[in-house]
Amino acid sequence: MTTMIRALLGATALTAAGFAASAQDTTLTIATVNNGDMIRMQGLADAFTEETGIALEWVTLEENVLRQRVTQDIATNGGQFDVMTIGTYEVPIWGAQDWLVSLNDLPAEYDVDDILPAIRGGLTVDGELYAAPFYGESSMVMYRTDLMEAAGLEMPDAPTWDFIKEAAAAMTDKDNEVYGICLRGKAGWGENMAFLTAMSNSYGARWFDMDWNPQFDSEAWANTLNDYLDLMNSYGPPGASGNGFNENLALFQQGKCGMWIDATVAASFVTNPNDSTVADKVGFALAPDNGLGKRGNWLWAWSLAVPAGSDNPDAAKQFIAWATSKDYTALVAENEGWANVPPGTRTSLYENPEYQEVPFAQMTLESINAADPTAPTVDEVPYTGVQFVAIPEFQSIGTAVGQTFSAALAGQMSAEDALAQAQALTEREMKRAGYIE
Structure with a gap:
């Protein structure tokens, strides 16, 4: 049998x-x-x-x-x-x-x-x-081992955001349609905001303080969004504001991404020789951190x-x-x-x-175990959830903020204006829902 x-x-x-x-x-x-x-x-x-x-x-x-x-x-x-x-x-x-x-x-x-x-x-x-x-x-870094080697760099098992910036610059070759980094830009609470919320955790940002006041006017959120926009505008693919999980997966499989920080489940697709042109040239690392005790993984x-x-x-x-x-x-x-x-x-x-024996199995398990939905941020918060806030209102608020940040990525507004709009709309909805006065 x-x-x-x-x-x-x-x-x-x-x-x-x-x-x-x-x-x-x-x-x-x-x-x-x-x-x-x-x-x-x-x-x-x-x-x-x-x-x-x-x-x-x-x-x-x-x-x-x-x-x-x-x-x-x-x-x-x-x-x-x-x-x-x-x-x-x-x-x-x-x-x-x-x-x-x-x-x-x-x-x-x-x-x-x-x-x-x-x-x-x-x-x-x-x-x-x-x-x-x-x-x-969870999420992790997937990267081209051949491009990393050609750049004279070695990916750590636990990289920092500073290393990611350095590697993205070194691997970018826009003349040959190779982009140092691919990240989610498509608007949605489970699309770009999943990535950006997880990234913000490692920058010391949070959605709300302990009294449910929105925190998009914080320096930590400004640093998160500005670094994200700098990475994507300098080293990302064109049209990134329309790219979600599936679009970035296709770009990576076609050999157009030096690094991709996204769902660990993608590992089987980027290493499948039937679908991926770079299947034998992929390495894995934990999502980056900034030395604050939290990684940017969900x-x-x-x-x-x-x-x-x-x-x-x-x-x-x-x-x-x-x-x-x-x-x-x-x-x-x-x-x-x-x-x-x-x-x-x-x-x-x-x-x-x-x-x-599967090359990404251990890194996937370590990434899952590294995420703590009960303590997702550097500072204390009143909510659970790593890349989302586990309240009913988050679905609509997260999507609206995601649309604002996607517009900033598309060049339709500045990071400063996007954060101000995110702060205002989140504050309005939280007042409407009765969390704050």
Whole structure:
């Protein structure tokens, strides 16, 4: 019996355990993001349908659009989706509102205790697990080893922002369309503001002080934004204000980025020779710091959850148990190799000798462990969340601030004006929400 067949049989047993038998005519509508791991899941999901009889209908959306659609649906109890792909920001807020179905009744074979504590904690409210992580991530530096060597530099395992600036300058060759650094510029609380908030933590900045007063008028935020704009304007690709995760991934795979600081999950895509022209020339390092005790890395998990409005909660749980199981990981490894399994969710994966040979496995785990959502900043704050603020209002505020900073990157306003606008709009919304007078 091959490993793949064993994985399929194991996954089938898992989906059947603990749930009532599913009707053959059940169809689940699944909202997900257009990231590579989710696309791969869709390609393998026929195995789930063949064994359970549960049909799957996919709604695959760009990250910002996905967030808008699922937020609107769950807030109105619309019932459009049976399974939602949501993140570490939404789960605790929506779980506390009883907008999500508890997953505490997943079968024992699922082994909830195997989920990495940092990831599981972000998906749990008052002892109830409200989402299962499909993959977990932090952020790190991915860089071209050949360009670094040609520049006469050696990337430290734990670089500083000053080194990143030096390396970006040394690796830039605009005549040959090689840019020293690629960073997110596309507006969105989970796009450019995910990067900039994490970066700001390492600069000693914070969104709010202990009384919920916005802090964009601080020197730390000015230093963060000015350094970001200097890096991108001097050494980044043209049109960077429109680049998010997927756009920068494509640029790196095409050999146009000397460095890219972004999600650890990207490592499997930049080292895949089928997709990346520089697959054998990639190194990894922790996200940079400024010597203040915090690195510019985040903590996130794209997770699968059942909205309370679903008409098929048991079938939805079956699918989630399948897609986030150890057996699914084995199925991906059989088909695509260990480097391409969904990372950052289970302790057993990082104890697996085969996975330990993957070149980015250890750096991913170290990056995840280095992020602390309960103490994300140098100075004390009243909120949790590393690259976001875990309050319901952050989704709209973060997007608005992201639009302002993206406009600054596009040259439509100065950094000073962008920070002033960010301060004013955040202050206005926090007053409206009752956090400050």
